[in-house]
Amino acid sequence: MKNIGNLKEFATTPDRFQGGHRLCPGCAHSIIVREVVNATEDDIVVSTATGCLEVCSSIYPYTSWDVSWLHIGFENAAAGISGAEAMYKALKRKGKLPVDKPAKFLAFGGDGGTYDIGFQSLSGAAERGHDFMYVCLDNEGYMNTGGQRSSATPVGAHTTTSPRGRISYGEKNWKKDLTMIMSHHGCPYVATAVPSKWKDLATKAAKGFDTEGPVFLNTLSPCTTEWKFDPADTIMISDLAVDSCVFPLYEIENGTKLTITYRPKNKIPVRDYLGAQGRFSHLFKKGNEHLIDAWQKHTDEYWEYLQRREEAGV
Amino acid sequence: MATPTERLENWDEFEIGAVLKSFDENGNYSRDHSKTYKVADWRVEKPVFNRDICIDCDMCWVACPDSCFIVEEVVNKRGKKQANIVGIDYDHCKGCAVCVEVCPTPIKSLLMFPEFEDNNNALANWPKKEKKDK
């Protein structure tokens, strides 16, 4: 396992995901991707679901990847990487690949390609126990197609298919708790992470690479375009998400041992997180106050739940 | 964004299967790699880096979505390797200003300037005190 060390040291890592891609200025996807792929020195094969990252890092005739990379479709990043991993095992056993040089198998998908359309293939690959890490770049909607709702879109968020309107406050449902669902697949390691807590993220990625079997990393990827905030504020929004405990950072080993990996010194109100984003601006209008209260209650309850689990050692 | 004209090959000229190769025979970035593609024209403002103020915390390196911070590996006093920031890759910087936001020094060592501003000019006019956060 790569020792992540301090940032001065980590920054000597040669990048394996490069500039010249066509993601939005300030996009959190590429920050996360760099923090993940730079967290191992082993060879990597990457599979990526259709989405912003996929499109923007492989616009022909250019690739932004220094490692072998595969995109098949929207719903099958996990199935694709499971095939590559199976071939690796077969060729290694047949002596067609060096046995002493480990290689890692990694898949990226947005929340659409992970929570929704790609969930079946992710669930299947995890259940089959392939040795791979799946990283969800959760920006809480279908941003590649112009910001439609997904099952990761949180309540009250304005999206192009759950729009705020005269009689609508936006998305009606709470987001699906995919990290827990993946933990219950029997994944030996699952964790949440955000780009601003780079060391937490890179350490979890390094741990994930080192874990044998399916690993799931759910990363919150603030979307400057569809969450409607200034591109420069990506890291700040990411910090607000964890400091308000809207997106708590934790890890679960073998489905049974939960550890909270970041505890805000000063837990900030959820409204500070919501208020920084245009997609929630209507919640601050008269008549919608109950939604901010509901958000706070929901967030507090979940934070409580995590702490109780951690305390109980389950 | 259109492909540069010199890279528009005919149907019988490219690798089959739309396969792209990251490196050439010598192990250098190939012409298929986005390292050889420029997104500089996305920018309206650019970050300017002030080496004199930088403390080499490398926050800009880790937070840059476009891998634009050029580092130099050095060995520090305690014998540990560390990365020093030596510049910005303006071919790939889109001017998002995340680096400026994460820069922690009291007077920021990274600031945004208009694209047309001369870097030396910018450095000469560097603020003496940190501006109030917006």
Place this chain on the structure above:
Amino acid sequence: MQLYVRWHSRAGQGAVTGAKALAEVMSQQGKYVQAYSVYGAEKRGAPMMAFDKISDEPINDHSKGINPDYILVIDPSLVFNPEILNDTHENTKFIVTTHMSKEELLAMPQAAHLKGKNLFVVDAIKISQEDIGRAMPNTPILAAFIKISEVVSPESFLDTMKVILSKFPQKIIDGNIKAMTRAMEEVK
């Protein structure tokens, strides 16, 4: 030479395996063969049919219907279904599994359709239960067919069956050989 055989059984009783075994036996004799079955989505217990086409010439006809020269009924209750007569001709021989004698069977009103038919009986169920240890009447009825049809000598039939059964434990092979030998003796 052209010979058509139709098996009547219930799904799970081994008619498909039996039909394939017959095809294998005949292929060893230098014949061309086709063994197939007709069944739908029904599960274990549903009545079904399997077929053998045996010929001196390559078999190109992939249609399913045949005019059987032999009807093999490996489930005792299916003998009462008049559909076993479908597409048969006047010389078709019927070899059926039953615990009854030919006379007892023909005396039953439910078996009226078999009157005047070229009928042979063998208790393949009992034989298989006693000699193989479970009700798997496919190999005994196949042996009875070999005896009646004389398409191949009993010795070379049993030799081929030993090869076909070779993937099973010796006990099963021995049981089957015993059951088939007995069926060849008992079929009337």
Place this chain on the structure above:
Amino acid sequence: MAEKYELKTKEVWDGNTAASHALRQAQVDVVAAYPITPSTPIVQNYSSYLADGYVDGEFVMVESEHSAMSACVGASAAGGRVATATSSQGYALMVEVLYQASGMRLPIVMTVVNRALASPLNIHGDHGDLYLGRDAGWIHLIANNPQEAYDMTLCAFKIAEDEDVRLPVTTNQDGFLVSHTAQIVEPLDDETAYKFVGDYKQKNPMLDFDHPVTYGAQTEEEWHFEHKARQHKALMDSPKVIEKVFAEFKELTGREYKLVESHNMEDAEVAIVAMGSNYETAKIAADEARKAGIKAGVVCPRSFRPFPIKEMAETLKNVKAIAALDRNCPMGTIGALHNEVAGAINAFGQNAIITGYIYGLGGRDTTVAHNLEVFKDLAMNAEAGKRVTPLQKFINLRGPELSFFKVGE
């Protein structure tokens, strides 16, 4: 190392068993599959060969056909020999990924046991699935009996992996009529079969870590056309390799395959064109038709894609009337095979009268007598020197005659 599997010179195998032995003998590295009737036994057998050590590879039993083909793409791009099998609804679920596999030029081999498409649900044989994959950029080889299911599958690897092809290949056999019908198959011994197929030759493998590659790039409108055109050219050029592989196979086995198979075509005046098991049934009908004075012949394209346009026209150049038999309901036009054949003869200035027949949907029995009826129709058209029978008729359909474009209507 895999154990040698002892085979007799003559086995009685159904099409599924035959295809699965071909996969085993090719020593496929990865099989990713999902069960579906009637192709299930192929991958089931592969997994039991694996369990008994008769093949050394990875069997990935995935959670859907979509993932089966996706895992095949991942495995093939990684750089080894890959195969799978499917039918019908499973094929339909795979279709999206079939296009990805061919676009990435991955030499995956898929043994397809052709089965009808729902609704209504039906497990039996017709060519609905084959036609669904028609434009997916795969080579589609046709096997009409278990021996051919074995032979075509061995040839498929050699064709797919040829450096001048590098395209995925399906080998098609009729559900139940071939897949579950045991006939005599003369297999090669393991060593000879593997030697024929040859070692897998990697091209741009993802697992060559010193040379990372990107598969599945995004092409904008300035690139997509060129890529698709190039892929098309590979398919159009593939008959050269298919014929080369068939020639090598003939040398090894004495069994001869051609791009267009035919029976009694030397002096035929009328011909049935059909794919699948009915090609063989129609041959018997042709022989019988000749006894009745009809100079009948039968033709079968060995590859549905690439369609052997020139060879088809050449084979049919002297006939007066042609019937193209489609084992699929074209839903709103004339049959796909009809249109292929009509296009082929038209392209070479031939003017035989051509009619289409729809038959055998959902496993509906099609007999020698049914084919004979078609020959009688053809004889009428040939004699009249113009089409006097409907453009499209249905064979063995219950109810009043269903036909379209009757003459004089």
